[in-house]
Amino acid sequence: MIALPEVRGKLLRNEPLAPYTWFRVGGAADALFIPADAEDLADFLKALDPAVPVTVLGVGSNVIVRDGGVEGVVIRLAGRPWAHITTDGDTVTAGAGALDSMVAKASAKAGIAGLEFYAGIPGTIGGALTMNAGCYGSETKDVLVSAWGLTRAGERVDYDLADFGYTYRHSQAPADIIWIEATYRGAADEPEAVAARISEITSRRETTQPIREKTGGSTFKNPEGYSSWKLVDEAGWRGKLHAETGEGAKFSELHSNFMINPGEATAADIEGLGEAVRADVLAKTGVQLEWEIKRIGRAG
Numbered sequence: 001m002i003a004l005p006e007v008r009g010k011l012l013r014n015e016p017l018a019p020y021t022w023f024r025v026g027g028a029a030d031a032l033f034i035p036a037d038a039e040d041l042a043d044f045l046k047a048l049d050p051a052v053p054v055t056v057l058g059v060g061s062n063v064i065v066r067d068g069g070v071e072g073v074v075i076r077l078a079g080r081p082w083a084h085i086t087t088d089g090d091t092v093t094a095g096a097g098a099l100d101s102m103v104a105k106a107s108a109k110a111g112i113a114g115l116e117f118y119a120g121i122p123g124t125i126g127g128a129l130t131m132n133a134g135c136y137g138s139e140t141k142d143v144l145v146s147a148w149g150l151t152r153a154g155e156r157v158d159y160d161l162a163d164f165g166y167t168y169r170h171s172q173a174p175a176d177i178i179w180i181e182a183t184y185r186g187a188a189d190e191p192e193a194v195a196a197r198i199s200e201i202t203s204r205r206e207t208t209q210p211i212r213e214k215t216g217g218s219t220f221k222n223p224e225g226y227s228s229w230k231l232v233d234e235a236g237w238r239g240k241l242h243a244e245t246g247e248g249a250k251f252s253e254l255h256s257n258f259m260i261n262p263g264e265a266t267a268a269d270i271e272g273l274g275e276a277v278r279a280d281v282l283a284k285t286g287v288q289l290e291w292e293i294k295r296i297g298r299a300g
Helices: 038-047 101-108 116-120 125-131 191-208 226-235 269-286
Strands: 010-015 029-036 054-057 064-066 070-076 085-088 090-097 144-150 156-158 178-185 214-217 256-260 293-295
Touching: 029 293, 038 144, 038 178, 064 269, 085 101, 090 101, 101 116, 101 125, 101 191, 116 191, 125 178, 226 269
Parallel strands: 029 070, 054 070, 064 293
Antiparallel strands: 010 029, 085 090, 090 178, 144 156, 144 178, 214 256
């Protein structure tokens, strides 16, 4: 059993992670830590054996937790201390646990344009920083000013936009940084106009994506010059149940880059479907699809 430091937050051993993910699959974390605040997290990281693996889990909207669970400590930045959002002039500051959609709405209320696209991303600010999240023609790099976080050793690091080295769905920042807070800059606009654009994005998302299903969002990144959904669709996988998974998992009829768990799929079912589609698309088109969904943990 891992030796764990004393904390002020919540620390749970052998905690099932399926309820924390949108797919509702996966095994347990050796330990799940929900820190009380940034100081609690920093103290924990400083005292934790450096050999113990640490994994950060947001709202679980774009992740597959494998059936064998996750080794070490899973950290979840959940609750009010992590979800704060403040505005000042044309800037927005948000905690890493704030939902992207709530940041978009707070920006609209303050008359700040430019962050409307966050209304279409079902994740948190921490995840957005990590992967340069974006949709509908805009990305995190377009509005981010700066962010700060903690290293695996619990030390604070501050990053300006240029430090991230952002490219499409990728950051050059060290993967073990746990982001705590980000500051964005938009442009002044009428709150009603910003809210109207958010409503348009929300409506578009509801009619084109299976957001009421157990899903993981966009499965694959768009290869240069291609749309992943078209490649999956043209390979014949839209709505098709994978032979090896039976009723377990499939790509949505509504959007063929979204995998869904329509019943009692396992994480292995879902990941296996994704790998089967990657192999089929490569064989038929020569195009290699790359996962956008993060896959963590041990095989069952």
